[in-house]
Amino acid sequence: MKQLLSQLVDGQPLSAEQAIEGFELIMSGQAEPAQTGAMLALIAQRGPTVDEVVGAATVMRQKAVPVNVPEGLTIIDTCGAGGTGSTFFNISTTAALVAAGAGRPLGLGVAKHGNRSVTSRSGSSNVLENLGVNLQADPDVLTKCLDEAGMCFCFAPAHHPAMKYAGPVRAALGFRTVFNLIGPLTNPAGAKRQLIGVPSPEVADLMSQALLRLDAEHCLLVHSVLPDGHSLGELTTFGPAQAVQVHHDMTKSYPIDPAALGMPFALPDSVTIQTPADSAVIVKQVLDNEAGPARDITVLNAAAALQVGGVADSLEEGLELAAAAIADGRAKNVLDTLIQLTNA
Template identity: 40%
Template sequence: MSDAIKPLIGAAAERPLTRGEAEAAFAILFEGEATPSQIGGLLMALRTRGETVDEYAAAAAVMRAKCNAVKAPEGAIDIVGTGGDGKHTLNISTATAFVTAGAGVPVAKHGNRNLSSKSGTADVQTQMGINVMVGPEVVEKALKSCGIAFMMAPMHHPAIAHVMPTRAELGTRTIFNILGPLTNPAGVKRQLTGAFTRDLIRPMAETLGKLGSERAWLVHGSDGTDELTITGVSWVSALETDGSVKDVELHPEDAGLPVHPFEAIVGGSPEDNANAFRALLDGEKNAYRDAVLLNSAAALVVADAANDLREGVEKAKESIDSGAAKSKVESLAAVTSAA
């Protein structure tokens, strides 16, 4: 039991914690000094009142400091969603990561098994022959040789083991639902990140700015998805290189792409989603391809590899149709399977 955390729990229930207070509280959690009751008390005090940007930044900074870090190439980007949207779509951000890498941008993708999805990124990558349970050394090797790697959160954030049982017992969303996209072990400075609610995108963009990111788009689709949607409008909070955050709306037509019905991007089992991914890599043209082109275009803009979405779409098409994206999948499978 930690006596030091008791006044912080009380304070968190009544007012926003300062960044220093929040860092102290989360350091106690991650060092295993708090009891399950104290962990639950802090998490629910924050959740009930509503977390602040300083509290997000503090928790993320402590997690980053305690992680098994990875050295990524200059200009690397993370493409990730919070999960939790419950929409069971095809694996759009996963495919986007490989298409972006095929277009020449290094991708250091961070994630976990998604309990809210029938087929999360780890599931579909496993179906594609990629070993996701590899440590920092293999991740760095993959980044150097393949230009893409996947960092499984438990392999890089062992300190979260102290809070996982309490999270499972609470059975509700807490600050940890959004910490994954804020705690990339490679310390990337560019991100395309989806959130399960529009309310989170600006606070998350502001948090990434406080944590030293150079450029990031935080996005939420009007159909409820944690990515840019091909079904209509998406909302974006864009962290710019000058530190400002700009709120914009995007539509597929802004990128020269058609709108598709939501039913056209609904996924299924890991096997079903992997088969759809293989067909995409082989050039099949459908709603899934257009959704991936849209998100890849955004990633390329964030990475300064495209001037606008339309140019990004053309580069993403070339990545797929040239076989470059498929080659990234095959090379990552080879490197991780040999580990």
């Protein structure tokens, strides 16, 4: 580790092999806390390279507690990179419920990877726990959830025990590190199709290159900017978003304009929350097919998830599938089944 730290101090990035070596020492508890903090800080100061992201993700994948996927089911994830300080309801989690409702009959399941809130007002686990989902369900229960509900929730602390060594150091540092980027790259069910919200175009470019190296099949990284200049890692009806697609070993950037899809414009205040309980109320309203900005935004993100999952050929088709899953109660049934199975 000392040799790797000396190289970083000299301003030389780590190769993928060196990053694997360094993060293996961190995630196996062999590195001293001071060494872990130094390595994370030195990488964060200049920004991680693709090699360093790939190396860290590779080690975390190797040490993850896996979720077995039912035969014949394609898995997607809607886990974002975070870091935007979102004040909105849990968009990606609600979209995951809707995508599962629409996708399960078509052979598509959602393994939603997530954690407690760090920068936002409500993390995915916060709102699901508030809704009654047991976050500590065993991996075999999660496999059953995928089969019967079309969705499971992979609570990050339960699937990445190796993070116990880095967790206290990350908390003490108090700034974003490379670990913020590898959460979406380490899905316990091995999802290779993902909708990923990112805090900036630069992060989208970095993660798209890492995904290419990590054998992604079809991913969409999205980023938008609110009228006040605040970054958001979601698709919304507040305005256009920029997307980077990773597909067929290639990347492509393009805008996504909700207005061009016929979606009504909304103001950010219309979906702002203060607590996870507030978010849970909105999730229930969306699943009850209550019209409004929250439902529109959910349908838009679910449509993108269904497209990367391969069951919708376009966003337009995805919008139809997502809206139908809400209207006929399939999306609500996903949540009800998740609650029942994880608490059995």
